[in-house]
Amino acid sequence: MTTLPSTLHNGLSRGWVELLQFARDKTAMIFTFSFPAILLILFGVIFGNEYNDAGVNAAQIFSASMIAYGIVSTAFITMGIGIAVDREDGTLKRLRGTPVTATAYFIGKWIFVATVSLLEVAVLLAIGVFGFDMRLPGDAGSWWTFAWLFVLSVISCTLLGIAASSLVRHARTAGAILNVPVVALQFLSGIFIHPITQLPDWMITLASVFPVKWIGQGFRSVFLPDSMTRFEAGGAWELGRIALALGAWCVAGLILSLMTFRWTGRRDG
Amino acid sequence: MKAIEVRGLRKAYGGRDAVAGIDLSVPAGEVFALLGPNGAGKTTTVEILEGHRRRDAGDVRVLETDPASAGRAWRARIGIVLQTATDAAELTVTEMVRHVAGFYPRPRPVAEVIDMVGLTDKAKARIRSLSGGQRRRVDVALGVVGRPDVLFLDEPTTGFDPAARRQFWDLIRAQAREGTTIVLTTHYLDEAEALADRLAVISAGRIVAEGTPAGLGGRATAEATVRWDGHTETTADPADLIVKLSAEGADLSRLTVTRPTLEDTYLTLIGEKR
Numbered sequence: 378m379t380t381l382p383s384t385l386h387n388g389l390s391r392g393w394v395e396l397l398q399f400a401r402d403k404t405a406m407i408f409t410f411s412f413p414a415i416l417l418i419l420f421g422v423i424f425g426n427e428y429n430d431a432g433v434n435a436a437q438i439f440s441a442s443m444i445a446y447g448i449v450s451t452a453f454i455t456m457g458i459g460i461a462v463d464r465e466d467g468t469l470k471r472l473r474g475t476p477v478t479a480t481a482y483f484i485g486k487w488i489f490v491a492t493v494s495l496l497e498v499a500v501l502l503a504i505g506v507f508g509f510d511m512r513l514p515g516d517a518g519s520w521w522t523f524a525w526l527f528v529l530s531v532i533s534c535t536l537l538g539i540a541a542s543s544l545v546r547h548a549r550t551a552g553a554i555l556n557v558p559v560v561a562l563q564f565l566s567g568i569f570i571h572p573i574t575q576l577p578d579w580m581i582t583l584a585s586v587f588p589v590k591w592i593g594q595g596f597r598s599v600f601l602p603d604s605m606t607r608f609e610a611g612g613a614w615e616l617g618r619i620a621l622a623l624g625a626w627c628v629a630g631l632i633l634s635l636m637t638f639r640w641t642g643r644r645d646g
Numbered sequence: 647m648k649a650i651e652v653r654g655l656r657k658a659y660g661g662r663d664a665v666a667g668i669d670l671s672v673p674a675g676e677v678f679a680l681l682g683p684n685g686a687g688k689t690t691t692v693e694i695l696e697g698h699r700r701r702d703a704g705d706v707r708v709l710e711t712d713p714a715s716a717g718r719a720w721r722a723r724i725g726i727v728l729q730t731a732t733d734a735a736e737l738t739v740t741e742m743v744r745h746v747a748g749f750y751p752r753p754r755p756v757a758e759v760i761d762m763v764g765l766t767d768k769a770k771a772r773i774r775s776l777s778g779g780q781r782r783r784v785d786v787a788l789g790v791v792g793r794p795d796v797l798f799l800d801e802p803t804t805g806f807d808p809a810a811r812r813q814f815w816d817l818i819r820a821q822a823r824e825g826t827t828i829v830l831t832t833h834y835l836d837e838a839e840a841l842a843d844r845l846a847v848i849s850a851g852r853i854v855a856e857g858t859p860a861g862l863g864g865r866a867t868a869e870a871t872v873r874w875d876g877h878t879e880t881t882a883d884p885a886d887l888i889v890k891l892s893a894e895g896a897d898l899s900r901l902t903v904t905r906p907t908l909e910d911t912y913l914t915l916i917g918e919k920r
Contacts (some may be wrong), residue, residue: 380751381718381719381722381750381751382748382749382750382751386748387748387749390745390748390749394734394737394741394742394745397736397737397741398734398735398736398737401736401772402736463733466731466732466733466735467728467730467731467732467733468731468733468734470698470728470731471726471728471731471733471746471788473697473698474696474697474698474721474724474725474726474728475721475722475746475749475750475792476718476719476721476722476749476750477749478718640698
Protein backbone atom coordinates (compact mmCIF):
# COMPACT_ATOMS: atom_id res chain seq x y z
CA MET A 378 0.00 0.00 0.00
CA THR A 379 1.16 3.50 -0.81
CA THR A 380 2.26 5.51 2.20
CA LEU A 381 -0.05 8.02 3.81
CA PRO A 382 0.77 11.72 3.43
CA SER A 383 2.61 12.92 6.55
CA THR A 384 0.99 14.82 9.39
CA LEU A 385 3.23 17.80 8.54
CA HIS A 386 2.03 17.75 4.93
CA ASN A 387 -1.60 17.61 6.07
CA GLY A 388 -0.94 20.37 8.61
CA LEU A 389 0.56 22.69 5.97
CA SER A 390 -2.38 21.96 3.68
CA ARG A 391 -4.78 22.82 6.52
CA GLY A 392 -2.89 26.06 7.21
CA TRP A 393 -3.14 27.13 3.59
CA VAL A 394 -6.87 26.42 3.45
CA GLU A 395 -7.46 28.26 6.76
CA LEU A 396 -5.65 31.34 5.45
CA LEU A 397 -7.48 31.18 2.12
CA GLN A 398 -10.86 31.07 3.83
CA PHE A 399 -9.94 33.90 6.21
CA ALA A 400 -8.68 36.09 3.37
CA ARG A 401 -11.98 35.61 1.54
CA ASP A 402 -14.16 36.36 4.55
CA LYS A 403 -13.82 40.13 4.32
CA THR A 404 -15.92 40.88 7.42
CA ALA A 405 -13.83 38.68 9.70
CA MET A 406 -10.61 39.99 8.23
CA ILE A 407 -11.46 43.67 8.52
CA PHE A 408 -12.82 43.24 12.05
CA THR A 409 -9.80 41.23 13.24
CA PHE A 410 -7.28 43.75 11.96
CA SER A 411 -9.15 46.96 12.65
CA PHE A 412 -10.24 46.44 16.26
CA PRO A 413 -6.82 46.62 17.98
CA ALA A 414 -5.75 49.26 15.45
CA ILE A 415 -8.73 51.50 16.26
CA LEU A 416 -8.12 51.09 20.01
CA LEU A 417 -4.46 52.03 19.54
CA ILE A 418 -5.37 55.13 17.53
CA LEU A 419 -7.96 56.15 20.15
CA PHE A 420 -5.62 55.64 23.11
CA GLY A 421 -2.80 57.33 21.23
CA VAL A 422 -4.84 60.40 20.31
CA ILE A 423 -6.62 60.71 23.69
CA PHE A 424 -3.54 60.37 25.91
CA GLY A 425 -1.23 61.90 23.30
CA ASN A 426 1.75 63.46 24.99
CA GLU A 427 1.15 62.45 28.60
CA TYR A 428 4.03 61.02 30.67
CA ASN A 429 6.44 62.72 28.34
CA ASP A 430 9.13 62.93 31.06
CA ALA A 431 11.35 60.08 29.86
CA GLY A 432 11.32 61.24 26.26
CA VAL A 433 8.59 58.74 25.53
CA ASN A 434 4.96 59.74 25.07
CA ALA A 435 1.81 57.84 25.90
CA ALA A 436 1.06 57.03 22.28
CA GLN A 437 4.40 55.26 21.95
CA ILE A 438 3.83 53.31 25.16
CA PHE A 439 0.40 52.20 23.95
CA SER A 440 1.88 51.23 20.58
CA ALA A 441 4.18 48.77 22.35
CA SER A 442 1.60 47.49 24.83
CA MET A 443 -1.16 47.14 22.27
CA ILE A 444 0.89 44.49 20.44
CA ALA A 445 0.07 42.25 23.39
CA TYR A 446 -3.64 42.91 22.89
CA GLY A 447 -3.31 42.30 19.13
CA ILE A 448 -1.70 38.90 19.69
CA VAL A 449 -4.06 37.86 22.46
CA SER A 450 -7.14 38.83 20.48
CA THR A 451 -6.03 37.12 17.26
CA ALA A 452 -4.48 34.03 18.82
CA PHE A 453 -6.84 33.37 21.72
CA ILE A 454 -10.15 34.70 20.39
CA THR A 455 -9.71 33.72 16.73
CA MET A 456 -8.69 30.24 17.87
CA GLY A 457 -11.53 29.85 20.38
CA ILE A 458 -14.18 31.03 17.89
CA GLY A 459 -12.57 29.14 15.01
CA ILE A 460 -12.76 25.77 16.74
CA ALA A 461 -16.36 26.38 17.85
CA VAL A 462 -17.23 27.21 14.23
CA ASP A 463 -15.36 24.15 12.92
CA ARG A 464 -17.27 21.98 15.35
CA GLU A 465 -20.59 23.46 14.28
CA ASP A 466 -20.18 23.63 10.48
CA GLY A 467 -18.89 20.07 10.11
CA THR A 468 -15.19 20.83 9.47
CA LEU A 469 -14.07 18.73 12.44
CA LYS A 470 -16.50 15.93 11.72
CA ARG A 471 -15.29 15.78 8.14
CA LEU A 472 -11.62 15.74 9.12
CA ARG A 473 -12.31 13.10 11.76
CA GLY A 474 -13.46 10.79 8.96
CA THR A 475 -10.22 11.23 7.00
CA PRO A 476 -6.63 10.23 7.82
CA VAL A 477 -6.03 13.75 9.23
CA THR A 478 -4.82 13.71 12.85
CA ALA A 479 -5.67 16.25 15.54
CA THR A 480 -2.00 17.30 15.41
CA ALA A 481 -2.29 18.14 11.69
CA TYR A 482 -5.44 20.14 12.38
CA PHE A 483 -3.66 22.15 15.09
CA ILE A 484 -0.55 22.70 12.95
CA GLY A 485 -2.92 24.24 10.40
CA LYS A 486 -4.56 26.41 13.06
CA TRP A 487 -1.19 27.55 14.37
CA ILE A 488 0.08 28.49 10.91
CA PHE A 489 -3.11 30.47 10.39
CA VAL A 490 -3.02 32.21 13.76
CA ALA A 491 0.72 32.96 13.61
CA THR A 492 0.41 34.49 10.14
CA VAL A 493 -2.57 36.63 11.10
CA SER A 494 -0.88 37.68 14.37
CA LEU A 495 2.28 38.68 12.50
CA LEU A 496 0.22 40.83 10.13
CA GLU A 497 -1.64 42.28 13.12
CA VAL A 498 1.67 43.23 14.77
CA ALA A 499 2.86 44.77 11.50
CA VAL A 500 -0.30 46.92 11.31
CA LEU A 501 0.12 48.08 14.93
CA LEU A 502 3.83 48.83 14.44
CA ALA A 503 3.05 50.79 11.29
CA ILE A 504 0.53 52.92 13.23
CA GLY A 505 3.06 53.37 16.06
CA VAL A 506 5.93 54.32 13.77
CA PHE A 507 4.09 56.49 11.25
CA GLY A 508 1.37 57.88 13.52
CA PHE A 509 3.12 58.31 16.87
CA ASP A 510 6.84 58.49 16.02
CA MET A 511 7.65 55.22 17.75
CA ARG A 512 11.27 54.20 17.14
CA LEU A 513 12.01 50.64 16.01
CA PRO A 514 14.98 49.11 17.86
CA GLY A 515 18.23 49.04 15.87
CA ASP A 516 20.01 46.22 17.74
CA ALA A 517 19.77 42.52 17.01
CA GLY A 518 19.24 41.72 20.71
CA SER A 519 15.89 43.53 20.85
CA TRP A 520 14.67 41.77 17.71
CA TRP A 521 15.74 38.42 19.15
CA THR A 522 13.62 39.23 22.22
CA PHE A 523 10.79 40.22 19.89
CA ALA A 524 11.08 36.88 18.05
CA TRP A 525 10.97 34.55 21.06
CA LEU A 526 8.36 36.70 22.74
CA PHE A 527 6.14 36.53 19.65
CA VAL A 528 6.51 32.75 19.31
CA LEU A 529 5.85 32.03 23.01
CA SER A 530 2.91 34.46 23.06
CA VAL A 531 1.24 32.97 20.01
CA ILE A 532 1.78 29.37 21.17
CA SER A 533 0.49 29.98 24.71
CA CYS A 534 -2.55 31.98 23.55
CA THR A 535 -3.37 29.51 20.79
CA LEU A 536 -3.29 26.56 23.18
CA LEU A 537 -5.40 28.45 25.72
CA GLY A 538 -7.82 29.30 22.90
CA ILE A 539 -8.18 25.57 22.14
CA ALA A 540 -8.89 24.87 25.80
CA ALA A 541 -11.37 27.77 26.00
CA SER A 542 -13.24 26.54 22.91
CA SER A 543 -14.46 23.56 24.92
CA LEU A 544 -16.33 25.97 27.21
CA VAL A 545 -18.21 27.42 24.25
CA ARG A 546 -21.40 25.67 23.24
CA HIS A 547 -22.32 27.66 20.16
CA ALA A 548 -20.20 29.50 17.64
CA ARG A 549 -22.49 32.50 17.69
CA THR A 550 -21.91 33.14 21.41
CA ALA A 551 -18.19 32.35 21.30
CA GLY A 552 -17.06 35.92 20.61
CA ALA A 553 -19.06 37.34 23.50
CA ILE A 554 -17.91 34.70 25.98
CA LEU A 555 -14.22 34.79 25.06
CA ASN A 556 -13.96 38.58 24.95
CA VAL A 557 -14.92 39.01 28.62
CA PRO A 558 -11.73 37.54 30.17
CA VAL A 559 -9.59 39.04 27.42
CA VAL A 560 -10.79 42.62 27.83
CA ALA A 561 -10.76 42.36 31.64
CA LEU A 562 -7.17 41.15 31.55
CA GLN A 563 -6.11 44.06 29.31
CA PHE A 564 -7.10 46.45 32.12
CA LEU A 565 -5.60 44.32 34.92
CA SER A 566 -2.39 43.80 32.99
CA GLY A 567 -1.60 47.43 32.25
CA ILE A 568 -2.28 47.24 28.52
CA PHE A 569 -5.12 49.80 28.54
CA ILE A 570 -3.79 51.48 31.73
CA HIS A 571 -0.37 53.08 32.01
CA PRO A 572 1.60 52.85 34.17
CA ILE A 573 0.62 49.49 35.62
CA THR A 574 1.93 50.65 39.02
CA GLN A 575 -1.18 52.81 39.56
CA LEU A 576 -3.24 49.60 39.89
CA PRO A 577 -3.87 48.16 43.38
CA ASP A 578 -1.26 45.56 44.39
CA TRP A 579 -3.78 42.70 44.41
CA MET A 580 -4.71 43.45 40.80
CA ILE A 581 -1.08 43.34 39.73
CA THR A 582 -0.62 40.08 41.64
CA LEU A 583 -3.69 38.63 39.96
CA ALA A 584 -2.58 39.82 36.51
CA SER A 585 0.86 38.30 37.09
CA VAL A 586 -0.74 34.87 37.09
CA PHE A 587 -1.93 35.30 33.48
CA PRO A 588 0.15 35.69 30.32
CA VAL A 589 -1.12 39.10 29.14
CA LYS A 590 0.87 41.17 31.67
CA TRP A 591 4.08 39.41 30.67
CA ILE A 592 3.45 39.76 26.95
CA GLY A 593 2.80 43.52 27.30
CA GLN A 594 5.86 44.02 29.53
CA GLY A 595 7.98 42.07 27.03
CA PHE A 596 6.96 44.17 24.05
CA ARG A 597 7.52 47.38 26.03
CA SER A 598 11.06 46.13 26.71
CA VAL A 599 11.60 45.75 22.96
CA PHE A 600 10.26 49.13 21.86
CA LEU A 601 10.85 51.47 24.84
CA PRO A 602 14.12 52.75 26.33
CA ASP A 603 15.42 51.08 29.51
CA SER A 604 14.66 54.24 31.49
CA MET A 605 10.99 53.22 31.27
CA THR A 606 11.52 50.25 33.59
CA ARG A 607 10.62 52.53 36.50
CA PHE A 608 6.98 52.29 35.37
CA GLU A 609 7.00 48.50 35.55
CA ALA A 610 5.62 46.65 38.56
CA GLY A 611 8.98 44.97 39.22
CA GLY A 612 11.09 48.01 38.30
CA ALA A 613 12.83 45.99 35.59
CA TRP A 614 11.96 44.32 32.28
CA GLU A 615 12.35 40.85 33.90
CA LEU A 616 12.90 39.05 30.58
CA GLY A 617 13.84 35.79 32.31
CA ARG A 618 10.66 35.83 34.33
CA ILE A 619 8.61 36.64 31.20
CA ALA A 620 10.08 33.64 29.36
CA LEU A 621 9.40 31.45 32.39
CA ALA A 622 5.78 32.61 32.78
CA LEU A 623 4.94 32.24 29.10
CA GLY A 624 6.75 28.90 28.87
CA ALA A 625 4.72 27.65 31.84
CA TRP A 626 1.51 28.81 30.10
CA CYS A 627 2.53 26.95 26.95
CA VAL A 628 2.87 23.74 28.98
CA ALA A 629 -0.36 24.37 30.91
CA GLY A 630 -2.16 25.26 27.67
CA LEU A 631 -0.94 22.08 26.01
CA ILE A 632 -2.14 19.93 28.91
CA LEU A 633 -5.50 21.74 29.11
CA SER A 634 -6.10 21.53 25.36
CA LEU A 635 -5.21 17.83 25.23
CA MET A 636 -7.58 17.20 28.13
CA THR A 637 -10.50 19.19 26.77
CA PHE A 638 -10.37 19.00 22.97
CA ARG A 639 -13.27 17.10 21.42
CA TRP A 640 -13.89 16.39 17.74
CA THR A 641 -17.63 16.72 18.15
CA GLY A 642 -19.96 18.98 20.08
CA ARG A 643 -21.47 18.17 23.44
CA ARG A 644 -25.00 17.97 22.10
CA ASP A 645 -23.94 15.36 19.52
CA GLY A 646 -22.99 13.07 22.39
CA MET B 647 -14.74 -11.35 2.48
CA LYS B 648 -16.97 -9.47 4.87
CA ALA B 649 -16.63 -5.70 4.75
CA ILE B 650 -18.59 -5.29 7.97
CA GLU B 651 -19.27 -7.69 10.85
CA VAL B 652 -21.25 -6.61 13.89
CA ARG B 653 -22.19 -8.85 16.84
CA GLY B 654 -24.29 -7.79 19.82
CA LEU B 655 -23.77 -4.05 19.35
CA ARG B 656 -25.14 -1.93 22.19
CA LYS B 657 -25.17 1.76 22.97
CA ALA B 658 -27.18 3.61 25.60
CA TYR B 659 -27.59 7.34 26.20
CA GLY B 660 -28.50 8.30 29.73
CA GLY B 661 -29.79 4.82 30.56
CA ARG B 662 -31.94 4.56 27.44
CA ASP B 663 -30.88 1.98 24.85
CA ALA B 664 -30.36 3.60 21.45
CA VAL B 665 -28.94 0.40 20.03
CA ALA B 666 -30.08 -2.70 21.89
CA GLY B 667 -28.08 -5.61 20.52
CA ILE B 668 -27.58 -5.51 16.76
CA ASP B 669 -25.99 -8.15 14.51
CA LEU B 670 -25.01 -7.19 10.97
CA SER B 671 -22.95 -8.75 8.26
CA VAL B 672 -22.21 -6.98 4.98
CA PRO B 673 -20.16 -8.73 2.30
CA ALA B 674 -17.65 -6.68 0.32
CA GLY B 675 -19.18 -4.97 -2.72
CA GLU B 676 -22.74 -4.97 -1.40
CA VAL B 677 -25.08 -1.99 -1.14
CA PHE B 678 -26.65 -2.36 2.27
CA ALA B 679 -29.45 -0.15 3.61
CA LEU B 680 -30.46 0.38 7.22
CA LEU B 681 -34.10 1.35 7.11
CA GLY B 682 -36.02 2.66 10.06
CA PRO B 683 -38.00 5.56 11.52
CA ASN B 684 -36.31 8.58 13.10
CA GLY B 685 -34.77 7.69 16.45
CA ALA B 686 -34.56 3.96 15.69
CA GLY B 687 -30.79 3.88 16.14
CA LYS B 688 -29.65 4.08 12.50
CA THR B 689 -27.36 7.05 12.91
CA THR B 690 -25.86 5.78 16.16
CA THR B 691 -25.09 2.44 14.50
CA VAL B 692 -23.46 4.06 11.48
CA GLU B 693 -21.47 6.49 13.62
CA ILE B 694 -20.06 3.55 15.59
CA LEU B 695 -19.10 1.84 12.32
CA GLU B 696 -17.43 5.07 11.14
CA GLY B 697 -15.38 5.29 14.33
CA HIS B 698 -17.09 8.55 15.35
CA ARG B 699 -18.73 7.08 18.41
CA ARG B 700 -17.81 4.56 21.11
CA ARG B 701 -19.94 1.51 21.76
CA ASP B 702 -21.00 0.15 25.15
CA ALA B 703 -20.82 -3.52 24.18
CA GLY B 704 -20.49 -5.86 21.24
CA ASP B 705 -17.95 -6.74 18.60
CA VAL B 706 -17.50 -4.53 15.53
CA ARG B 707 -15.23 -5.12 12.55
CA VAL B 708 -15.10 -2.80 9.55
CA LEU B 709 -12.55 -3.97 6.97
CA GLU B 710 -11.39 -6.45 9.60
CA THR B 711 -10.51 -3.64 11.99
CA ASP B 712 -12.20 -2.37 15.15
CA PRO B 713 -13.24 1.23 14.32
CA ALA B 714 -12.86 2.26 17.98
CA SER B 715 -9.11 1.70 17.86
CA ALA B 716 -8.47 2.07 14.12
CA GLY B 717 -5.69 4.33 12.91
CA ARG B 718 -5.01 6.57 9.93
CA ALA B 719 -4.46 3.70 7.47
CA TRP B 720 -7.98 2.42 8.20
CA ARG B 721 -9.48 5.91 7.84
CA ALA B 722 -7.83 6.14 4.42
CA ARG B 723 -9.91 3.12 3.35
CA ILE B 724 -13.32 4.39 4.44
CA GLY B 725 -15.34 7.25 3.00
CA ILE B 726 -18.01 9.22 4.83
CA VAL B 727 -20.57 11.41 3.11
CA LEU B 728 -21.65 14.10 5.57
CA GLN B 729 -25.24 15.29 5.45
CA THR B 730 -25.47 18.63 7.19
CA ALA B 731 -22.00 20.08 6.78
CA THR B 732 -21.71 23.74 5.81
CA ASP B 733 -17.92 23.86 6.02
CA ALA B 734 -15.47 25.29 3.49
CA ALA B 735 -18.04 27.83 2.28
CA GLU B 736 -15.37 30.23 1.04
CA LEU B 737 -13.41 27.62 -0.94
CA THR B 738 -14.15 26.62 -4.51
CA VAL B 739 -15.27 23.09 -5.31
CA THR B 740 -11.89 22.29 -6.89
CA GLU B 741 -9.92 23.75 -3.95
CA MET B 742 -11.84 21.73 -1.37
CA VAL B 743 -11.72 18.46 -3.34
CA ARG B 744 -7.98 18.93 -3.96
CA HIS B 745 -7.43 19.73 -0.25
CA VAL B 746 -9.18 16.57 0.95
CA ALA B 747 -7.62 14.44 -1.83
CA GLY B 748 -4.22 15.40 -0.41
CA PHE B 749 -4.94 13.45 2.81
CA TYR B 750 -5.11 10.08 0.99
CA PRO B 751 -2.33 7.83 -0.30
CA ARG B 752 -3.85 7.22 -3.77
CA PRO B 753 -6.67 9.70 -4.41
CA ARG B 754 -8.74 9.86 -7.57
CA PRO B 755 -7.85 12.73 -9.92
CA VAL B 756 -9.64 15.86 -8.71
CA ALA B 757 -11.20 16.78 -12.07
CA GLU B 758 -12.44 13.20 -12.53
CA VAL B 759 -14.24 13.20 -9.16
CA ILE B 760 -15.83 16.57 -9.84
CA ASP B 761 -16.99 15.32 -13.23
CA MET B 762 -18.35 12.13 -11.64
CA VAL B 763 -20.63 14.13 -9.33
CA GLY B 764 -21.70 16.37 -12.22
CA LEU B 765 -20.18 19.59 -10.94
CA THR B 766 -17.67 20.29 -13.73
CA ASP B 767 -19.29 23.60 -14.64
CA LYS B 768 -19.30 24.56 -10.94
CA ALA B 769 -15.68 23.54 -10.36
CA LYS B 770 -14.51 27.11 -9.88
CA ALA B 771 -17.57 28.27 -7.93
CA ARG B 772 -17.37 28.97 -4.20
CA ILE B 773 -19.12 26.25 -2.22
CA ARG B 774 -21.18 28.98 -0.52
CA SER B 775 -22.87 29.76 -3.86
CA LEU B 776 -24.08 26.19 -4.54
CA SER B 777 -27.66 24.95 -4.15
CA GLY B 778 -28.48 22.40 -1.46
CA GLY B 779 -28.35 19.50 -3.90
CA GLN B 780 -25.05 20.67 -5.41
CA ARG B 781 -23.60 21.09 -1.92
CA ARG B 782 -24.45 17.41 -1.15
CA ARG B 783 -22.72 16.40 -4.39
CA VAL B 784 -19.59 18.06 -3.08
CA ASP B 785 -20.00 15.93 0.07
CA VAL B 786 -20.17 12.81 -2.11
CA ALA B 787 -17.08 13.93 -4.03
CA LEU B 788 -15.22 14.38 -0.72
CA GLY B 789 -16.44 10.99 0.48
CA VAL B 790 -15.16 9.11 -2.57
CA VAL B 791 -12.02 11.06 -3.53
CA GLY B 792 -9.82 8.77 -1.44
CA ARG B 793 -11.03 5.62 -3.28
CA PRO B 794 -12.70 4.13 -0.18
CA ASP B 795 -13.39 0.41 0.12
CA VAL B 796 -16.44 1.20 2.27
CA LEU B 797 -18.63 4.27 1.81
CA PHE B 798 -21.07 5.43 4.51
CA LEU B 799 -24.08 7.61 3.77
CA ASP B 800 -26.44 8.64 6.56
CA GLU B 801 -29.86 9.73 5.20
CA PRO B 802 -28.22 11.14 2.09
CA THR B 803 -31.26 12.54 0.27
CA THR B 804 -33.27 14.10 3.08
CA GLY B 805 -34.61 17.40 1.79
CA PHE B 806 -33.96 16.64 -1.90
CA ASP B 807 -36.51 17.28 -4.61
CA PRO B 808 -37.50 14.17 -6.63
CA ALA B 809 -35.26 14.95 -9.62
CA ALA B 810 -32.25 15.59 -7.39
CA ARG B 811 -32.88 12.31 -5.56
CA ARG B 812 -32.85 10.31 -8.77
CA GLN B 813 -29.61 11.97 -9.89
CA PHE B 814 -28.14 11.22 -6.49
CA TRP B 815 -29.18 7.56 -6.71
CA ASP B 816 -27.40 7.27 -10.08
CA LEU B 817 -24.30 8.63 -8.41
CA ILE B 818 -24.48 5.98 -5.68
CA ARG B 819 -25.13 3.21 -8.21
CA ALA B 820 -22.04 4.31 -10.14
CA GLN B 821 -20.00 3.94 -6.94
CA ALA B 822 -21.47 0.50 -6.33
CA ARG B 823 -20.54 -0.60 -9.87
CA GLU B 824 -16.91 0.19 -9.05
CA GLY B 825 -17.09 -2.40 -6.29
CA THR B 826 -17.32 -0.04 -3.31
CA THR B 827 -19.21 -1.48 -0.34
CA ILE B 828 -21.94 1.01 0.49
CA VAL B 829 -23.80 1.36 3.77
CA LEU B 830 -26.64 3.83 3.77
CA THR B 831 -29.34 4.70 6.23
CA THR B 832 -32.67 6.04 5.11
CA HIS B 833 -36.25 6.40 6.18
CA TYR B 834 -37.38 6.39 2.56
CA LEU B 835 -38.63 3.01 1.38
CA ASP B 836 -38.29 3.82 -2.29
CA GLU B 837 -34.67 4.77 -1.69
CA ALA B 838 -33.87 1.46 -0.02
CA GLU B 839 -35.75 -0.39 -2.75
CA ALA B 840 -34.00 1.51 -5.53
CA LEU B 841 -30.45 1.20 -4.23
CA ALA B 842 -29.99 -1.67 -1.82
CA ASP B 843 -28.96 -5.25 -2.60
CA ARG B 844 -30.00 -6.06 0.93
CA LEU B 845 -31.62 -4.15 3.75
CA ALA B 846 -32.31 -4.41 7.43
CA VAL B 847 -35.23 -2.77 9.17
CA ILE B 848 -34.29 -1.29 12.52
CA SER B 849 -36.83 -0.28 15.13
CA ALA B 850 -36.23 0.80 18.74
CA GLY B 851 -32.57 -0.21 18.50
CA ARG B 852 -33.16 -3.74 17.18
CA ILE B 853 -33.11 -5.35 13.75
CA VAL B 854 -36.65 -6.56 13.15
CA ALA B 855 -36.16 -7.93 9.63
CA GLU B 856 -33.40 -8.45 7.14
CA GLY B 857 -33.42 -9.47 3.48
CA THR B 858 -33.56 -8.31 -0.11
CA PRO B 859 -36.01 -5.48 -0.85
CA ALA B 860 -38.20 -7.98 -2.75
CA GLY B 861 -38.12 -10.69 -0.11
CA LEU B 862 -38.25 -8.62 3.07
CA GLY B 863 -40.49 -9.98 5.81
CA GLY B 864 -41.60 -12.91 3.62
CA ARG B 865 -43.04 -10.47 1.13
CA ALA B 866 -42.22 -12.58 -1.95
CA THR B 867 -43.91 -15.67 -0.56
CA ALA B 868 -46.85 -13.94 1.12
CA GLU B 869 -50.29 -14.85 -0.19
CA ALA B 870 -51.53 -12.71 -3.03
CA THR B 871 -54.93 -11.06 -3.09
CA VAL B 872 -56.84 -11.64 -6.35
CA ARG B 873 -59.81 -9.40 -7.10
CA TRP B 874 -62.21 -9.75 -10.02
CA ASP B 875 -65.80 -8.82 -10.78
CA GLY B 876 -66.65 -8.04 -7.15
CA HIS B 877 -64.96 -11.16 -5.74
CA THR B 878 -61.87 -11.33 -3.53
CA GLU B 879 -59.73 -14.40 -2.84
CA THR B 880 -56.30 -14.82 -1.22
CA THR B 881 -54.08 -17.54 -2.56
CA ALA B 882 -50.45 -18.67 -2.55
CA ASP B 883 -50.68 -19.38 -6.29
CA PRO B 884 -52.62 -16.68 -8.14
CA ALA B 885 -51.68 -18.07 -11.59
CA ASP B 886 -53.59 -21.31 -10.94
CA LEU B 887 -56.63 -19.39 -9.74
CA ILE B 888 -56.64 -17.12 -12.77
CA VAL B 889 -56.36 -20.08 -15.18
CA LYS B 890 -59.29 -21.71 -13.40
CA LEU B 891 -61.39 -18.50 -13.48
CA SER B 892 -60.59 -17.98 -17.12
CA ALA B 893 -61.71 -21.53 -17.95
CA GLU B 894 -64.94 -20.88 -16.06
CA GLY B 895 -65.54 -17.83 -18.22
CA ALA B 896 -65.50 -15.33 -15.32
CA ASP B 897 -65.39 -11.60 -16.12
CA LEU B 898 -61.70 -10.75 -15.71
CA SER B 899 -61.80 -7.24 -17.23
CA ARG B 900 -60.99 -5.63 -13.85
CA LEU B 901 -58.67 -8.37 -12.52
CA THR B 902 -56.00 -7.29 -10.00
CA VAL B 903 -53.34 -9.34 -8.19
CA THR B 904 -51.59 -7.64 -5.25
CA ARG B 905 -48.95 -8.67 -2.75
CA PRO B 906 -48.04 -6.65 0.34
CA THR B 907 -46.01 -3.60 -0.78
CA LEU B 908 -42.66 -2.89 0.83
CA GLU B 909 -44.45 -0.12 2.67
CA ASP B 910 -47.09 -2.53 4.09
CA THR B 911 -44.35 -4.92 5.18
CA TYR B 912 -42.28 -2.12 6.66
CA LEU B 913 -45.13 -0.58 8.61
CA THR B 914 -46.06 -4.00 10.00
CA LEU B 915 -42.44 -4.59 10.98
CA ILE B 916 -41.99 -1.32 12.83
CA GLY B 917 -45.35 -1.84 14.52
CA GLU B 918 -47.39 0.89 12.85
CA LYS B 919 -50.94 0.11 11.81
CA ARG B 920 -51.82 1.00 8.29
